[in-house]
Amino acid sequence: MTQRPNLLALAISGTLALALASCGGGNRPPAATGVAAVPANESPEQFVARVNKEMREVSTELNSAQWLSNTYINSDSELIAAKANERWLTRLNEWIAQAKQFEGKPMSPETARQIKLLKLMTAMPAPRDPKELAELAQIASKLEGMYGSGSYCTGSGADKTCRDIGQLSDVLASSRDYDAQLDAWQGWHSVGAPMRGDYTRFVELVNKGAKEMGFADAGEMWRSGYDMPPAEFARETDRLWEQVKPLYEQLHCYARGKLDAKYGKDKVEIGTGMLPAHLMGNQWQQDWSNLWDILAPYPNAGSLDVNAALQRTQEANFGRALFHANTPGMPASDRGFLAQRAASLATANQMMQRAQDFYTSLGMPALPESFWQKTQFIKPLDRDVMCHASAWDMNMQGDVRIKMCINPTEEDLSTIYHEMGHIYYYLAYNKLPPLLQGGANDGFHEAIGDTIVLSMTPQYLASVGLVAKPQQTHDALVNAQMRMALSKVAFLPFGLMIDRWRWGVFDGSIKPDHYNQAWWALKAKYQGIAPISPRGEEFFDPGAKYHVPANTPYTRYFLANILQFQFYKALCDASGYTGPLYECSFYGNKEAGRKYWAMLARGASQPWQASLKELTGSDQLDAKPLLDYFAPLQAWLKEQNAGQACGWQPDGGASTAVPPAAPTTPG
16 A cells, blocks of 8 residues: 555655655765765756756666565665665765755745755655665665565474465455464564564664754654644644544444454453454454455445456456466466466456556546556565565656556455556656655655545446446445445554654654554554553564555555545546535546646645645645545444443553654654
8 A cells, every 4th residue: 555665765755755766877976074065156946956857867776676676585686775775865865965055045936845855855864974874774675675575484394384474464354263363463473573673773873864954853854744844743643533533433343342243252352442453354453344244234235246256357367378278288287377377467467457447537648558567466486575565656757667466356456546546646747857756745645546446436346347236225335335444444543553653763752672562552542452462572563564664654644544535525526426425436537537637747846735725625634524425334333332332441461651642842
């Protein structure tokens, strides 16, 4: 669920979302101070023009190195990526230092914005000291590699078996064996423990880099990328959470009752009403969709079995591939294996084509041929790769790609529609100067594709042959809303707690010897989730979530879950739709597409409030469209939960030291 996860610290912050440059050819020797001097008489406008030119010129090297390190994981690609990252960070530090010479000088508003965005470009501010910068780049590369190659092994010798995150996640998704799920959850979370020392040092280095840039710490720098004071932004996310919290609490209460009935209250409830981490169908409890067999309000009412349709496609592709693999003398087992690989690739390609069809139906362009040639569709057999889905803009000029390990499931289909939103955002703003190539804020970037996912209504799914014609009944409506809520609503508190943890780590209120305690305290506070047994400081459970070792800011995803409903309502209005919001699909509507593309093309060229107002008519973040969308489900949940003691209290053994919800000191 991310855009391009640049190892270079994600050269994407709250203001930029581009796949940015390394420091390739054309470097000038550093001055004695370690910073190249600004050419004589260079104006602020000339400086920005030069930075944009250099950035575009050197973009390919770094992104190619990062792509390599994600799709051919080994010590060599890790070294190449680290060195490219080091060169990029050196150049970025140089540009930022040079920009200080223009402080207080007159310049155009566009130039001022680009200089501001330059300073906020990276989520991984590097120290000026060359040795520390090189160390930071090496640690960043190492951490992401540790996650990508992580596995859980049992047995030894000939009996040793290892499972990767995909295999372990499959257990959580499909098994209802309590102990098997616990083993798979604990197994994957073991990958984080070796990261603790490196991550602790990583925090020290990025904090030093942030302080050298004038911020209190790296967390304050992250919160500065939203066209408002950092403290105001933190309070704004608190306000939005208070809007949606009652809906989440009702969903949590309903899920608890169903899980109690399935496994027994003694195996489910932890402390006062908290849910066990390993029973939620997902490694991080951020999406409860895999619990549909347990949580479905009305089994079979308005059946939306997209998985069955995709599986039929896979089987048809397998049959064709098996026929064409009929090579004389080839063993049947080899034929079957090759046919299965060919079928998986064909199905993944068809799923991607289906997603592209939605975007082109709105009048957006077809993807370039290079996209289809260079995208990673399925997991290779001969090497370790990063399967975490991501969208990449390789050169800021149209070389766009997606990296996934696609399976024929509804979850992966929705992920493709999401990732393609990043791709179309990249293409829409590619005409802007590199410093303005990014989302209006990073939440915008994550919301684009999810807005399209909201438009994948039962009627849309039926129109493209993925489900039967939907039933127009109350039960079918509740089912459809529940399916969406298990993804969208269940995610909301998780979207907040990761950066709440990191903000505390960065500002020092969470010490290294309390990393895990604070992690679980925040999961308890926001999600009402806990492990069934203590997770002491011998573990580093934050490392089991990709975005922590990859240093990807996460509040963007919370914002995206609010923004997408605002975008969705605006596009439904633009399409002329007047019915209940949850039934709207703007598939095929050129006017909605024109309005959406116009916003995408703005990129980061203006404050996000202006872009939001152009699309929606309001410059305020607001969860009301989300609540309007789920109004039928919320009313139904209240009926189901009547008489229940909803809510939760953290287990006394988990942690009592919950960090503050948001900083209160101004940035």
